[in-house]
Amino acid sequence: MDPVIIVGAGPVGLALALALARQEVPCVLLDEGPGKDEPRPARTVVLREDTAALMERLTGVPLARAGARPAGWRSMRRKQVVHEIAYDDARPAPLHIAQHVLTGALRAALTGERLVRIALNSRLDSLEQEPSGVTAHTRGPEGTWWRGSYLVGCDGPRSTVRKLQDIRFPGRTAVERYAVAALRTELPWHDEVLLHRMPPWRASGPSAGEITARPLPEGVWRLDWLLPPGKELVTPELLLARVRETLAGWNHGAAPPYELLDTGVHTVHHRLARRWRADRVFLAGDAAHLLGALGTHGLDEGLRDVDNLAWKLALAWHHGPHEALLDSYQTERRAVVAARLRAADQALPLLRGGGGLRSYVPGAARGHDALLMDGHLGQGALGAPGTYADSPLAPGRLEGEVPVGTPPGTAVTDVRVTAEDGTFVRLRDRLGRGALLVVLIAPGTGVWERRHWVSAGIMPRLAAAVSALPHPAELLVAEDYPGAAAHTVLLVRPDGHLVTALGGVRPADLYAAAEAVVGGATKTETDAESEAEARAGAGAATG
Incomplete structure (x- = not known):
């Protein structure tokens, strides 16, 4: 079986x-660059708690040491604190980390990975599909043809893969623009994120409304100033004036006193590819979607694409084509991102329009502040992690x-579980x-020690039901789970989303749910079963 070709070596x-390598699937990673990432302190990303955990599982590195988890979050309007939140176990803090640090951790984890071949300075310029696979050509010092079973375009907003497959990418350009600076300084508050709307001072040039x-670690802060609509040039002088x-x-x-480390201008676009799958070719990350207005985070969604698709x-690579399963990637992930984009597009006129009814309606401004808070805090239609209820x-x-x-x-709640070898681990692990x-x-x-209960009660029957499932499954035991009664059985997808909860051991229901979540019986499996039945029938006839 040919490897999976991945185009693009960003996060x-x-x-x-x-x-894919963690699941024993070989890959060829086409990197159009030299394999090094320029340190840019002002280019940072915010990862939700479960996405950060995914990155730590893949890299084997406690990324919290390289980034920052704030103790709290507050929003201000003029001189007044509107909302103030402390992060805790019930509301875990997101991880704020420089993108080059995250990318470096991922590259380091790939060093020596036997199943991944990285082709540097290799830019895709053509690809061809056949029923049995994909052929891609790259140009560069060692331009060549590559043969793969599937190909995934992770090659960013200007995706060559998307263009070669003639997939439309409609949306809005320059929805929002921000001037950005990373600086080392001391602020009046410590270890908290601040969203300050309508600050009571006047900036040089057009006023900064947000x-x-x-x-970030080591006393560094990232500051973002929302810029007025238009294409006004952000000069170094203007940016320094905003900082001061x-x-x-x-x-x-x-x-x-402050030390200016890096600056930039961040332009937010909202776009959504019409298709995320074209036969054996898929899109993920910025190649499939662009978002980021009102506190939403595009890379976080791109990494959720990875978790869903991998x-x-x-x-499919190990067991043959599962068309319904592969189709579900586009159905599930595109619906989630489309809902996020719709919510942002509906909220933007209210939050950025200025004047209008909110000047006359009591409490309107406070309501708008709460709406903006959703994107930053990962809640509501703007920010809550997507669900696959209609999958x-x-x-x-x-x-x-x-x-x-x-x-x-x-996504399931992370609880402590007992693994099959008797050790205590986190469910997310x-x-x-x-x-x-x-x-x-x-x-x-x-x-109790595992040997005392593994052969008692309903465990033997449940273990037998799990071993008979149409897809490999691991049996875990938890002392409790939110809202679950004793002897409840949860079926969880490999990406951590709940399939179903059953009251007790119900082998037929468990089997049906497991078969549904892997896209039903594959053609290969169905043919094999038919052939086995035919052989059994022939044996009975000749006997």
């Missing part, structure tokens, strides 16, 4: 190569299905291996 392409400050006036405004007129490609992989109604604290299609997870909720098992 999404690197993460996909690692995710400023965001995010902490902002620091002075936050420090009662006296700007503290296990499906791995299953084509969702099983039909099951007789034994019961409700738990996690609705079907939603077992994700991304290609196997389904079956979790039995059994209060009290945590205080």
Whole structure:
């Protein structure tokens, strides 16, 4: 079987190569650059807690040490604090990290990876599809043809893969623009993100109506100033004036000493590819979607694309075509991103329009502040992680299905579980291996050695049901789970989304749910079963 070809060696392409390698799928990673990333302190990313955990699983590096998890978040309007939130176990802090640091960690994890071949200075210029695979040609010092089973375009907003497949990429250009600076300084608050709307001082040139400050390690802050609409050139003088006036405004007129590390202008576009799959070619990350207005984070969504696609490609690579399963990538992920873009497009006129009804309606400004907060905090239509409740992989109604604290299609809560070898691990640590997870909720098992309960009660029957599933599955045991009664059985996808919760051991329901989530029986499996039945019938006739 030919390897999977991944075009583009940004964070999404690197993460996909690692995710596939972890599931024993060989890859060729086409990197049009020299394999090094220029340090840019002002180019940072914000990863939600579960996405950061995915990156740590893939890299094996505790990325929190290289980034920052803020202690809290606050929003201000003029001089008044509108909202203030402290992060804790119930509301985990996101990870703020420089993109070159994240990319470096992913590259380091790929060093010596036997299943991934990285082709540097290799720019894709053509590709051809056949029923059995994909052929791609690259130009460069060692321009050549590459043969693959599938090809994934992770090659950014100007994706060559998308253009070669003639996939439209409609949307809006320059939805928002920000001037950005990374500087080392001391601010009046510590270790908190600040969203400051309508600051009470006047900036040089057009007034800055919104400023965001995010902490980074070693006393570094990233500051973002929302720019007025238009294409006005952001000169170094204008940016320095914004830095000085902002620091002075936050420090009662006296700007503290600062060291300017990096600057830039960040332009937000909103676009969504019409198709994310063209036979054996897929799109992921910025090649498939662009978003980022109102506090939403595009790279976080791109890494969620990786989590969704990797296990499906791995299953198809190992076991033959699973068309319904592969189609579900576009259905699930495109719907989530489209909903996020719709929410942002609906909110933008309210939040950026100025004047209008909000000048006369009491409390309108506060309501708009709360709406903007959703994108930054990862909640509501603007920011909440997507769910796959309407997925084509969702099983039909099951007789034994019961409700738990996690609705079907939603990412499961990370709880402590007992693995098959008796060790205690986090549920999230077992994700991304290609196997389904079956979790039995059994209060009290945590205080007994595994040998005392593994052969008692319902465990033998459940173990037999798990071994008979149509796809490899790992059996885990948890003492509790939000909203779940004792003896509830959870079926979890390899990317951590709940398939169903069953009340007790129900082999038929468990099998039906597992078969649905891997796209039903494959053609190869169906043919094999038919041939086996035919051979059995022939044997009976001749006997």
